[in-house]
Amino acid sequence: MPISLRYRNNTLTLPPIPRFDTVAPHPDADSALPHPSTTRHQAAPRRTFAPVLALSALAVLTLFLLSFLVGPYPIPPTTVARVFLAQLHLAERTWTDAVEMVVLDVRLPRIAAALLVGAALACAGATYQNLFRNPLVSPGVLGVSSGAGFGAALGILLGLPGIGIQGLAFLLGLAAVAITIWLGRSFDRHATLVLVVAGLVVSAFFQALVSLTKIAADPLNQLPSITFWLLGGLNRTTPTALLTALVPIALSGCVLHALRWQVHTLAAGEDEARTLGVDIRRTRILLILAATLMTAAATSLCGIVGWVGLLIPHIVRMLVGPNYAAVLPMSALLGGGFLLGMDNIARFTGTFEIPLGILTALIGAPFFALVLARSRRQWF
Amino acid sequence: MLTAENLHFAWPATQPLFTNLSFTLRQGIPLVLLGPNGTGKTTLLRCLLGLERLHSGRVMVDGQNLATLSAAKAARHIAYVPQATSAAFAFRSIDIVLMGRTPHLAFMASPTSLDRAAAEAAMTRLAIAHLADRPFDELSGGERQLVLIARALAQGSPVLVLDEPCASLDIARQIHIIATLRTLAADGYTILMTTHLPDHAFLLAGEVAMLKDGRLLGPSPPAELLTAESLEALYATPIDLLQVQSGRARGQTLCIPIMPC
Numbered sequence: 001m002p003i004s005l006r007y008r009n010n011t012l013t014l015p016p017i018p019r020f021d022t023v024a025p026h027p028d029a030d031s032a033l034p035h036p037s038t039t040r041h042q043a044a045p046r047r048t049f050a051p052v053l054a055l056s057a058l059a060v061l062t063l064f065l066l067s068f069l070v071g072p073y074p075i076p077p078t079t080v081a082r083v084f085l086a087q088l089h090l091a092e093r094t095w096t097d098a099v100e101m102v103v104l105d106v107r108l109p110r111i112a113a114a115l116l117v118g119a120a121l122a123c124a125g126a127t128y129q130n131l132f133r134n135p136l137v138s139p140g141v142l143g144v145s146s147g148a149g150f151g152a153a154l155g156i157l158l159g160l161p162g163i164g165i166q167g168l169a170f171l172l173g174l175a176a177v178a179i180t181i182w183l184g185r186s187f188d189r190h191a192t193l194v195l196v197v198a199g200l201v202v203s204a205f206f207q208a209l210v211s212l213t214k215i216a217a218d219p220l221n222q223l224p225s226i227t228f229w230l231l232g233g234l235n236r237t238t239p240t241a242l243l244t245a246l247v248p249i250a251l252s253g254c255v256l257h258a259l260r261w262q263v264h265t266l267a268a269g270e271d272e273a274r275t276l277g278v279d280i281r282r283t284r285i286l287l288i289l290a291a292t293l294m295t296a297a298a299t300s301l302c303g304i305v306g307w308v309g310l311l312i313p314h315i316v317r318m319l320v321g322p323n324y325a326a327v328l329p330m331s332a333l334l335g336g337g338f339l340l341g342m343d344n345i346a347r348f349t350g351t352f353e354i355p356l357g358i359l360t361a362l363i364g365a366p367f368f369a370l371v372l373a374r375s376r377r378q379w380f
Numbered sequence: 381m382l383t384a385e386n387l388h389f390a391w392p393a394t395q396p397l398f399t400n401l402s403f404t405l406r407q408g409i410p411l412v413l414l415g416p417n418g419t420g421k422t423t424l425l426r427c428l429l430g431l432e433r434l435h436s437g438r439v440m441v442d443g444q445n446l447a448t449l450s451a452a453k454a455a456r457h458i459a460y461v462p463q464a465t466s467a468a469f470a471f472r473s474i475d476i477v478l479m480g481r482t483p484h485l486a487f488m489a490s491p492t493s494l495d496r497a498a499a500e501a502a503m504t505r506l507a508i509a510h511l512a513d514r515p516f517d518e519l520s521g522g523e524r525q526l527v528l529i530a531r532a533l534a535q536g537s538p539v540l541v542l543d544e545p546c547a548s549l550d551i552a553r554q555i556h557i558i559a560t561l562r563t564l565a566a567d568g569y570t571i572l573m574t575t576h577l578p579d580h581a582f583l584l585a586g587e588v589a590m591l592k593d594g595r596l597l598g599p600s601p602p603a604e605l606l607t608a609e610s611l612e613a614l615y616a617t618p619i620d621l622l623q624v625q626s627g628r629a630r631g632q633t634l635c636i637p638i639m640p641c
Contacts, residue, residue, distance in 0.1 A: 130469075133468035134468070135468070135469070258488040259487075259488060260490060261482065261485060261489065261490045261491065262482070262487065264475075264479070265479045265482045267467065267468055267469055267471070268467070268476070268479055269468075271426075271431050271462075272460065272462055273479075273482075274430075274431060274451050275429050275430075275431070275451075275454075275455060275458075275459065275460035276455055276460075276479050276480065276482045276483065276531075276535065277451050277452035277453075277454070277455030277456070277482045277483030277535075278451060278452075278482060279450065279451050279452070279487070280451070282487075317469065317470070321470070321471075321472070321475075322469030322470055322471055322475075323471075323475055325490060
């Protein structure tokens with residue numbers, strides 16, 4: 001596509017020739033620096049985040065492999081490796097059915113779920129932070145977590161099977177956001193920030209409904225189930241549950257990636273972005289849809305796990321800068337890695353698993369404070 | 381060329397801010413818009429940019445009604461330079477300037493090396509290429525304003541609308557911005573800026589218009605429209621105009637508000 005910088009009535013198809021003679025040197029220009037005209041004849045090399053991305057991918061891959069060694073049932077690394085090789089018919093089977101089941105049916109889905117959920121929450125968090133131009137926004141901002149929490153609690157109360165609880169959590173998570181959007185529109189059709197207020201209202205309402213469900217629940221069986229679901233955890237993960245969550249998360253991830261430049265420009269603020277050619281309404285609704293689908297799918301799989309969506313995008317911005325095109329894939333990687341690490345700790349603690357939501361808060365909150373202290377940036 | 385035809389705008393449940401407001405913005409002749417605080421200068425700019433919905437009237441750019449164009453198409457005709465504020469995230473200057481390429485990209489596309497070259501060229505055009513990799517928030521107010529002008533140039537739109545580009549800048553940066561805008565006007569850009577300092581109208585050597593009580597006076601050459609009487613009426617305060625008779629500023633006209641005793 002030709003560059004069209006317009007001069008008089010002509011449209012130049014190349015970068016225009018700079019005319020320094022007509023522009024006075026800027027008073028801030030440091031005289032020790034060479035004159036700009038002599039230093040930049042062509043586009044500067046594009047700063048790339050590929051090395052950081054590759055290193056992070058390597059680290060997460062290593063963590064992924066090591067994660068198979070964690071758990072109450074000890075399996076040596078060589079056996080784990082050979083179980084996988086045997087799937088490709090490259091190794092002889094010398095282990096029991098129990099070992100194979102632990103590796104392939106218990107640990108693999110759980111490890112994959114940790115990566116998937118962490119990636120989804122971090123990407124949704126990064127997206128909402130850009131959309132609302134507020135670095136302190138988390139994926140639950142529009143009420144999706146509270147809605148999903150109520151859905152799960154209701155599912156447990158009704159005695160639904162695991163997949164039914166997951167489905168109800170997913171649907172009510174989406175319903176909560178739909179109510180938030182409807183409320184926000186009735187306040188003010190155009191403002192984005194009003195959605196945050198509407199989200200607050202909807203969250204509070206659904207949290208009250210969760211409490212109501214708890215009161216109604218049978219205190220011996222249902223109440224502990226509800227409590228543990230709300231604290232988050234991947235111990236219930238089955239391959240079916242994993243695949244059910246994978247589809248909406250992958251789909252939404254593709255949408256967010258495709259819209260990465262519109263999201264970048266949105267960071268200039270809604271009015272400026274509009275004058276820069278962003279179709280605000282279309283972009284906003286697509287972003288909210290994608291981020292909500294992701295969060296609802298992730299939450300319905302593992303319960304309410306906080307801090308990932310808030311903390312990870314901050315760490316990512318410290319590593320690769322604030323450009324959304326870099327923040328999105330890095331958030332997916334580090335979000336997945338972080339949650340996998342947390343879930344490994346949960347599994348490592350042995351007979352009594354610490355719920356995942358408690359762990360991410362216990363480690364995420366002080367870490368977030370550390371990140372804030374280190375980044376030394378003014379936000380407000 | 382931009383033509384505003386019979387613009388009518390009112391905030392909900394209030395008196396109209398302006399009715400039947402028309403003017404023409406001509407290529408190469410920068411227009412300075414003066415008016416006291418709260419008179420609707422910014423709202424008028426927002427109406428021109430399509431950020432506010434007009435009750436009636438239309439804004440034509442290059443023969444096209446801006447209200448009927450998509451955001452991307454409108455952005456290729458008219459660019460907005462906001463007052464320099466801080467960004468929500470720690471962007472580098474080049475990341476901000478690159479945003480100007482958005483109207484030239486498909487909905488799902490990202491900038492290419494050509495867009496990068498255009499952004500760099502826009503910064504070079506304003507002699508700020510050395511700021512490309514500096515964080516936007518760490519720049520001085522004047523540098524930030526230039527980065528935002530570079531973003532509008534990268535946008536490639538012939539019309540530039542600037543909201544108080546000299547606000548909160550020191551006098552050296554103010555004069556630098558005015559000189560830059562003069563150069564851009566000479567290069568064929570169509571420019572509209574608002575300001576609180578009538579001197580800028582004389583320095584920019586284009587036309588000037590006054591907005592007060594929903595009526596627009598001008599556009600006219602500053603020497604015709606800006607008299608002590610008209611400025612006193614505009615700002616409702618005693619004002620003298622002073623022509624510099626000697627020295628390097630010879631011929632320049634200064635606007636001096638009279639201190640009440």
